[in-house]
Amino acid sequence: MRARRLRTTLAALTALAVVGLSGCGGGDDTASPGSGTSSAGVTGTVTVFAAASLTESFTTIGKDFEAANPGVKVTFSFAGSSALATQINQGAPADVFASAAPTNMKVVTDAGNGDGTPTTFVKNQLVIAVPKGNPNGVTGLTDLTKPDAKVALCAEQVPCGAAAKKALDAANVKVTPVTLEQDVKAALSKVKLGEVDAALVYRTDAKAAAADVDGIEFPESAKAINDYPIILLKNAPNRTAAQAFIAYVLADTGKSVLTATGFQAP
Amino acid sequence: MALLIPATLGMLFLVLPLVGLLARTPWATLPQRLTEPGVLSALRLSIQTATLATLFCVALGVPLAWLLARVPFPGRRVVRAFVTVPLVLPPVVGGVALLLVFGRRGLIGSWLDSTFGITLPFTTTGVVLAEAFVAMPFLIIAVEGALRGSDTRYEEAAATLGAGRWTTFTHVTLPLVAPGIAAGAVLCWARALGEFGATITFAGNFPGRTQTMPLAVYLALETDLEAAIVLSLILLTVSVVILASLRDRWISSP
Numbered sequence: 001m002r003a004r005r006l007r008t009t010l011a012a013l014t015a016l017a018v019v020g021l022s023g024c025g026g027g028d029d030t031a032s033p034g035s036g037t038s039s040a041g042v043t044g045t046v047t048v049f050a051a052a053s054l055t056e057s058f059t060t061i062g063k064d065f066e067a068a069n070p071g072v073k074v075t076f077s078f079a080g081s082s083a084l085a086t087q088i089n090q091g092a093p094a095d096v097f098a099s100a101a102p103t104n105m106k107v108v109t110d111a112g113n114g115d116g117t118p119t120t121f122v123k124n125q126l127v128i129a130v131p132k133g134n135p136n137g138v139t140g141l142t143d144l145t146k147p148d149a150k151v152a153l154c155a156e157q158v159p160c161g162a163a164a165k166k167a168l169d170a171a172n173v174k175v176t177p178v179t180l181e182q183d184v185k186a187a188l189s190k191v192k193l194g195e196v197d198a199a200l201v202y203r204t205d206a207k208a209a210a211a212d213v214d215g216i217e218f219p220e221s222a223k224a225i226n227d228y229p230i231i232l233l234k235n236a237p238n239r240t241a242a243q244a245f246i247a248y249v250l251a252d253t254g255k256s257v258l259t260a261t262g263f264q265a266p
Numbered sequence: 267m268a269l270l271i272p273a274t275l276g277m278l279f280l281v282l283p284l285v286g287l288l289a290r291t292p293w294a295t296l297p298q299r300l301t302e303p304g305v306l307s308a309l310r311l312s313i314q315t316a317t318l319a320t321l322f323c324v325a326l327g328v329p330l331a332w333l334l335a336r337v338p339f340p341g342r343r344v345v346r347a348f349v350t351v352p353l354v355l356p357p358v359v360g361g362v363a364l365l366l367v368f369g370r371r372g373l374i375g376s377w378l379d380s381t382f383g384i385t386l387p388f389t390t391t392g393v394v395l396a397e398a399f400v401a402m403p404f405l406i407i408a409v410e411g412a413l414r415g416s417d418t419r420y421e422e423a424a425a426t427l428g429a430g431r432w433t434t435f436t437h438v439t440l441p442l443v444a445p446g447i448a449a450g451a452v453l454c455w456a457r458a459l460g461e462f463g464a465t466i467t468f469a470g471n472f473p474g475r476t477q478t479m480p481l482a483v484y485l486a487l488e489t490d491l492e493a494a495i496v497l498s499l500i501l502l503t504v505s506v507v508i509l510a511s512l513r514d515r516w517i518s519s520p
Contacts, residue, residue: 082488150388155471157488178388179470180477182485190470194371195387 043071046241047093049084050076051100051159051228052183053124056208057261058098061254065245068253072241080158080183081105088113088233095242098230098249100124100184100202101159105229115236118229121250122263124202125225126160126167127215129191136197140218141173144198152187152199155180160187163224164200170223188213202226204262227266284502291499292492299496307474308482309500315390315478316458319397320405323454327405328447332435334406335413346410350403360399361467368395368468392469393476397458404457405450412446413439456505 050058055078062074077084077094081104088094089111097114098121099105105118130138138144144151153175154161161180168175178196181187187199192212206215230249236242248254259265292299299305333339334346352360368375368386378384386392420442424434440447462480469476471485479501486494 080488086487086491150385152470155485155488157485177472179472181471182466182488186466193365193369195365195369 042069042241042244044238044241045073045075046095046238046245048074048076048096048098048245049088049092049094050078050096050098051081051084052078052185053100053160053202053205054078054098054228055185057204057258057263060257060261061249064253064257065248068248069241069244072244074245082107082158083183091235093235093237094233095236095238096230096245097233098228099159100226100228101162102227102229103162104159105231108233109231113234115232115234118231119246119250120227120266121230121254122228122258123225123266124204124228124263126163126200126221127203127206127217129188129199129201129206129209129213129215130197131191131194132212132214134214134216138198138216140216141168141171141175141220144175145173149198150196151175151177152179152181152190152196153177154184154187154200155182158183159226160184160200160202163226166224167200167218167220171218171220173220202262207262225264228263287495287498287502290495292496295492296496299493300500304473304482305497305500308477308479308497309504311390311393311474311477312459312479312501313504315393315397316455316461318394319401319458320451320455322394322398323402323405323458324447324451327402327450327454328409328440331406331409331450332413332439335410336418349406352400353403353407357400357461357463357465358467359463361396361464364396364399364464364468368392387468388470388472388476390469390475393465393478396464396468397461400461400464401454401457405447405454408450408453409443409446412443412449415446416442452508456508459505460501 048058048062055076058076058078062076065074066072077087077092079087081099081101084097085099085104085107088097088108097105097108099108099118102118102120105114108114109118128138128141128144130136136143136149143149153164156162156165160183179187179190181190181199184201184205188201188205188209190196191199191201192209201215203215203217206213230246232239232242232246249258255265330349334342334349365372365387367373368378370376370379370385370387375386378386386395416439420438421434424438425431429437460480461478462484465476465478466481466484471477471481477485479497483494483497483501486497
């Protein structure tokens with residue numbers, strides 16, 4: 001019994017040490033500018049605040065960017081665009097902001113926290129996410145109005161909810177959701193868990209969760225296309241690297257990753 | 267005297283955020299914001315669900331606390347550890363666990379759904395369950411503490427005078443620990459009122475049905491900082507009034 005306890009303690013301590021060391025590694029990158037071997041002379045850590053729907057594509061782009069620029073580390077904070085905008089305006093130390101909607105970008109630029117004008121880098125469209133195999137045979141928005149259909153939407157305050165409202169209004173369809181989720185990933189996870197029959201999410205999110213959900217395209221989504229703007233932040237701690245990262249996203253290097261995950265070119 | 271400085275710092279640390287909230291409150295628009303229908307329905311739902319959750323916790327938690335305090339059985343320590351786990355468990359983990367048990371595809375939830383057509387997520391009942399899961403340990407700890415601190419000789423005397431176990435429990439034990447139960451119930455209610463993580467994970471967010479005050483605060487923060495401040499202020503006021511009015515009763519009881 002005692003031996004086992006000791007072993008558990010040791011394992012826990014080792015885990016702590018590993019976490020601690022890797023944490024230090026990240027910190028060292030910022031502390032040693034100029035030590036990078038990158039051709040562009042880009043070093044240090046770039047902190048990117050990005051919409052939750054960019055999680056998969058930006059993670060990949062971040063890794064590619066790090067590989068192309070040794071000495072650079074990209075750290076992400078993925079959350080609802082509105083929450084990120086609030087954090088930036090409250091002084092969160094970020095270099096780049098990528099929003100899922102121009103309205104949330106405007107919150108940041110209106111507060112004078114953007115540097116220059118935002119660039120739209122991709123567009124995203126809504127699909128109906130249903131459990132794998134589409135057990136209820138959903139073919140379009142009207143299927144979501146059936147009285148026994150459990151539907152999750154995003155709250156109107158977040159971009160995916162605003163887009164869903166626009167699409168539903170355009171189709172003149174009235175859906176009574178069982179829940180209004182705080183971001184697109186939360187709505188999607190309710191489908192994955194099988195707690196709801198359908199949710200309106202971005203095509204990219206449905207694609208990223210293709211193992212658990214099917215994405216059903218519907219024509220009205222064309223009326224509610226989301227523009228994704230990206231901007232360098234005024235108080236960016238690492239301007240040079242941030243500019244390089246934005247250029248990388250806008251160039252073919254980033255574009256190909258984004259289109260592969262289901263985004264459309266602007 | 268040496269303790270005075272850290273004590274003051276400690277107090278400031280806890281009180282300053284509340285002062286910050288008060289300092290940023292938009293007093294001029296406060297009355298009109300308070301009467302917005304969304305605010306009132308969220309507050310009403312919060313108070314209703316917290317009260318129902320507390321009743322649920324008292325009904326199940328008091329007997330459980332009695333079991334833990336008075337009945338020696340093998341593995342009692344382990345049981346005690348498990349029933350108090352929600353105290354330290356991140357509430358969102360509690361929400362996930364509840365989904366996996368009571369969700370539509372959960373262990374018990376799928377049976378409830380197929381047999382009775384009952385689904386718990388996205389319902390007000392779901393909110394009550396989420397709050398009760400997180401808040402019940404507060405009640406159990408308070409009541410168990412009170413039971414352990416109370417004198418068992420009264421119960422023994424009642425038993426020797428011919429009272430049955432049930433009569434002893436209802437006529438002697440319960441009145442003895444009533445302050446402890448009241449204390450636990452208040453803590454439990456306050457914790458249920460502030461519940462966020464388990465609620466949003468298990469019960470979702472829908473105005474009038476599952477959107478309690480903490481959820482409304484979080485969503486308001488997405489678009490309107492002032493609205494979030496006003497909602498926070500209401501929640502703070504309700505909590506402080508409740509805790510302050512009952513403070514002496516539960517602090518002074520052992």
